[in-house]
Amino acid sequence: MRNVSINLLDHTPRPVVAIGTDYSHGQLLPFHTHRRAQLLYGATGVMQVRTHDGNWVVPPQRAVWIPPGVAHEVLMLGVSTRSVYIEPGTVDLGTRCQVISVSPLMRHLLMEAVEVPLAYELEGRDGVLIGLLLHELARSAPLPLHIPLPSDGKLLALCQNFLRQPNAHQSPQHWAEQLHISLRTFNRLFRQQTGLSFSQWRQQACVVLALARLAAGEAVTRIALDFGYESPAAFSTMFRRMLGQAPSVWLEAAN
Structure with missing residues (x-):
C-alpha cells in the first residue's frame, strides 16, 4: 500500500x-x-x-x-x-x-x-x-543515535540549552555549579536521569546533532568548529569512533 x-x-x-x-x-x-x-x-x-x-x-x-x-x-x-x-x-x-x-x-x-x-x-x-x-x-x-532527556526540570533545561548550542568541551563541573550541587552529586543525578555519563551524553548529542546538519548539506568543517572541536580531523575521529564511518560517508548517503 x-x-x-x-x-x-x-x-x-x-x-x-x-x-x-x-x-x-x-x-x-x-x-x-x-x-x-x-x-x-x-x-x-x-x-x-x-x-x-x-x-x-x-x-x-x-x-x-x-x-x-x-x-x-x-x-x-x-x-x-x-x-x-x-x-x-x-x-x-x-x-x-x-x-x-x-x-x-x-x-x-x-x-x-x-x-x-x-x-x-x-x-x-x-x-x-x-x-x-x-x-x-x-x-x-x-x-547510538538517541539523545535521552532527563525528567528533572533544571537538568532538562541545561540539556535543552546544550542542544541549541552544543559545546564539545563543556564540563560537568560547569553544569554542577549551575545546579548548585557537588560534582559527585551531579554525576550520579545525570546517570540516573539519562542512563549515560555526562561525557557519553555530550558526545552522543554532538554526533546526533551533526547528522541532522550533514543531512542539510552543511560542511564538516563548519559543524566541527561550531561544536567547539579544534579541527575537522578531531571531530571526524570522534564521529568515526561512535558510528564506525567518517562524516563524509554519511553525507554521501544523505544526498
Missing part, C-alpha cells in the same frame, strides 16, 4: 500492515500515537524523531522502532518511507524508541512488503515474506 494513513487500515486482520509514503522536504508530522508498533524506514533522506523521552536522528537506509502508544513527532527531510505497523506483542524491541541498523535482506523485504496485498495469505509466499521480515527485525542491532 502507498500513501495511505494507517488509521484507515489499522484493524486489518493481519499482524503486519506495510505502507510506503513520500513526504515533501521539511514536512512535520505533529505528535501522534499508533495502536500498533511502527518500524519507520527511510529509503532516502533523514528523519528527526522526538518524543517526551528524547530525540533521535534516523540517517538514510536506517529505521526507527516506535513502540505502540508512544507519542512522537517526525520531521521529514527529503524522505521516502517504508513503514510496517505491527500488532502489539508480535515483536518486542522494548518500550522506548530506538534507531536500528537495516541489513541488506531487511531492506529488500521492507521494499517488497509494501507491494503485498493488504489481506495477504498467511500461509502463502507473502506470509512467509512478512514472517522473515519480523525475524530480521528481531535480530537487528540498535545504533
Whole structure:
C-alpha cells in the first residue's frame, strides 16, 4: 500500500500492515500515537524523531522502532518511507524508541512488503515474506543515535540549552555549579536521569546533532568548529569512533 494513513487500515486482520509514503522536504508530522508498533524506514533522506523521552536522528537506509502508544513527532527531510505497523506483542524491541541498523535482506523485504496485498495469505509466499521480515527485525542491532532527556526540570533545561548550542568541551563541573550541587552529586543525578555519563551524553548529542546538519548539506568543517572541536580531523575521529564511518560517508548517503 502507498500513501495511505494507517488509521484507515489499522484493524486489518493481519499482524503486519506495510505502507510506503513520500513526504515533501521539511514536512512535520505533529505528535501522534499508533495502536500498533511502527518500524519507520527511510529509503532516502533523514528523519528527526522526538518524543517526551528524547530525540533521535534516523540517517538514510536506517529505521526507527516506535513502540505502540508512544507519542512522537517526525520531521521529514527529503524522505521516502517504508513503514510496517505491527500488532502489539508480535515483536518486542522494548518500550522506548530506538534507531536500528537495516541489513541488506531487511531492506529488500521492507521494499517488497509494501507491494503485498493488504489481506495477504498467511500461509502463502507473502506470509512467509512478512514472517522473515519480523525475524530480521528481531535480530537487528540498535545504533547510538538517541539523545535521552532527563525528567528533572533544571537538568532538562541545561540539556535543552546544550542542544541549541552544543559545546564539545563543556564540563560537568560547569553544569554542577549551575545546579548548585557537588560534582559527585551531579554525576550520579545525570546517570540516573539519562542512563549515560555526562561525557557519553555530550558526545552522543554532538554526533546526533551533526547528522541532522550533514543531512542539510552543511560542511564538516563548519559543524566541527561550531561544536567547539579544534579541527575537522578531531571531530571526524570522534564521529568515526561512535558510528564506525567518517562524516563524509554519511553525507554521501544523505544526498
